[in-house]
Amino acid sequence: MKRIENSDKRNLVSELEMEEYNEIVSYLDEYAVNFPSELEIERTIKALNVHMPAQKRTHLKHLKEKSIRELFQLVWGEVSIFRKSYFLICLILLFIGFWLGTQSKLNPYMNSFIFLPIPFVLGLLEVFKGRDQGLMEIELTCKVTAQQLMVTRLIIVLVGNMVFILLLMLVTSGGTGKLISWSALGLWYTQLMIAAGTSLWLAMRVRGGVAVSIFLIVWFGLVWLALSNPRLVFLFQQIRPSFLIMIAICGVLLLISQIYQMARKYTSQTERGYSFDIDHG
């Protein structure tokens, strides 16, 4: 019953509306708008498209491109402020490697051992120079912060040292590439990871210059002791690949944990506050 009443009401309204419409229809004709053509529709869409906000995916792509660009700028900027003497020392070490490989009667793979991690260890001076030269407090308030800088520099010196080892292997083998010893290369990288992890551990606790000096003294001492013992040299040469991989993994884990701690140490605001406020009110 109720439904029938509603339907009657609707009919009445539509009748009234039609009457009104018939009254004004002649006036409305003056305001008629023709439906636009396909071409016009397309042109309008194109014109408005420019003003539309970028889609999320495009935005993300741009962000990614921007962050990659910024990362490259940061890396390039950091490399450009490294001391020239750092690169010079690396070059000299390569020449020594070449000499050992081509001129010396000593086993070049074992003797190159001594200077393998030197680029990384000397690079620590660059990594921690902001902290050591008293610029860290300012760097922490910049858009690119001190911890980002240190991790970037660390990655630069680590990758640089890995490339250095590859080049060293190449020059040690006389530059021909035919005499590349893959087991020696594995041994070298393992050694690098362990040296990098321990030297970073040390550099986080004392000033960069002191850490580098301590590490190099201990390192040269240990390597000299090892190389002056023919039995030890023989043992090194007989190390099984599986054992080598295991030690390398330990080295990588040590290095990663130190990088993580470094980022945490200089990101942690409590730590940052603590380290600064020892002698201030």
Place this chain on the structure above:
Amino acid sequence: MILTMDNVSKKYRKKWAVQSFSLELTSGGVYGLLGPNGAGKTTLLRMLVDISKPTSGQILLDGQSIEQMGDRYRSILGYMPQRFGFYNRFTAHKFLMYMSSLKGLNVKQAVVRVQETLRMVGLDKQAEHKIRTFSGGMKQRLGIAQALLNDPHILILDEPTTGLDPKERIRFRNIIGELGRNRIVLLSTHIISDLEFSCKEMILMNEGQVLVRNTPTEIIKSLDGNVWKAKLTEPQLAELTSHFKVSGLSYQYDGIVARVLSKEQPVPQAVPEPPRLEDVYMHYFDEEATV
């Protein structure tokens, strides 16, 4: 732009360096933070630049936590710490270009800003000199220049005039006065003359708390009738200093002229003197120290 410190406290081990500190700073003025050594000024500034986290309370910029803002906050911030170093083998220009990159400026912007800031601090002629050849004052000016590189909306300077000669100090005051027109500038110092002319408001703090916050004129006015000048002999001076605070002495051929802080006439020959900021400093901090 409003920078708010809402009930901020900082504790180191068992000592409160800053305690329940609330403050609101707005654009368009230089704020002077004045207090003796150990008052908690540096700790406060470090929290404001987000390198030290408050033990309790929060710091907000226009209602947003500065900690959450992260690099958005840092990109509008300029900071000069009390003590800092440089890459001494860099030239002033190279150092500022490098700092510009850390502050997120592109090369074009950096070139312009480095020139401008070097000119501002009067180091444009030494731009290509190595920093290791700079005097203490020049290094200080370079420190100010790096803080201005990103044209910061918030500028925080911790004892910026230490080591500057009088001429450099005047130049610095003018720069700060100019900068303070359209941004928040917070200047911590214990050198009163740094604040006397350029400050919109002064915040006097001690033992981690705000003692007074007002315009320099009002703060000075609050001591009206409490400052006296008297010519004394040595024994009279010794007697006077055991009972009153003396904010200044000048030795003359016929005696010693002392500025004395007292609510009542301290000696019969004392005449009232208009108060100055040095008297304010003496009044608040000596009083605090003796409590």
